Amino acid sequence: MDIRELEQRVRAAGGRMTKTRRAVLESFLGSDGPQALIGVREALSKRGCEPDRTTLYRELRFLIGAGIVSESGIAKRGRIYELVRGHRHHLVCLGCREVRSVPFDDHLHREEERILRDERFRVLGHELEFYGYCERCR
Ligand SMILES: [Zn+2]
Ligand SMILES: [Zn+2]
Numbered sequence: 070m071d072i073r074e075l076e077q078r079v080r081a082a083g084g085r086m087t088k089t090r091r092a093v094l095e096s097f098l099g100s101d102g103p104q105a106l107i108g109v110r111e112a113l114s115k116r117g118c119e120p121d122r123t124t125l126y127r128e129l130r131f132l133i134g135a136g137i138v139s140e141s142g143i144a145k146r147g148r149i150y151e152l153v154r155g156h157r158h159h160l161v162c163l164g165c166r167e168v169r170s171v172p173f174d175d176h177l178h179r180e181e182e183r184i185l186r187d188e189r190f191r192v193l194g195h196e197l198e199f200y201g202y203c204e205r206c207r
Contacts, residue, residue, distance in 0.1 A: 070152065072098060075137060082135035092118035093128050094152075097138065103149040103159065103170050143168055143198060158197045164206025 075094045076086050084090070096112035097104070104112065106125075113119065120128065129150060132138035139153050143161060151157075151170055156178070160169045181192040 070098065070154065075152075078135065078137050079132075082131075082137070084131060084135065089118060089120050089124060089128055090131075092116050093125075093132065094137075097150070097152045100151075103141070103151040103168055105147055105149050109150060141196065158199065160199045160201070160203075162203040162206055163200055164202050167203055169203075 072091070072095060075098070076091075079086055079090065079094075092113055093109070096109060096116060100108070100112060109129075110119075110125065113125075129138060129140070133140050136153055138150055139157075140148050140150055141159065142148055143159060146166070146168075149159075149168060154172075156173045156175060157170045158173050160171055162168075177195060177197070181195070184190050184192055
């Protein structure tokens, strides 16, 4: 994934590539894991971009609505943001508190189909986190 591809997705969602938007997307591309809001702000600040809270919040809402960025809630530590790169879930280390995003296969989506069939309940989404210890903390 690169900035050109992200720009196409922004345009496909009816948006323009503003300076702030480009800086936000570049900072996500430059980070290797999900970011809390404060991490997003720090990465932006390093790029000389310091949007106020409202602007940044509005920017994230646009990117989430366009399916370009995902927002997840990690218990007890607030919201985290990252680029959408397929079906992913988070590994949360109870030692160093690192949150890692890992690709996930589609068996959970098959479970959602089963829930529709057996429970007559249409699932729109799910949240799943794994808690444990990373290699360093084990
Ligand atoms: Zn750890
Ligand atoms: Zn899932």
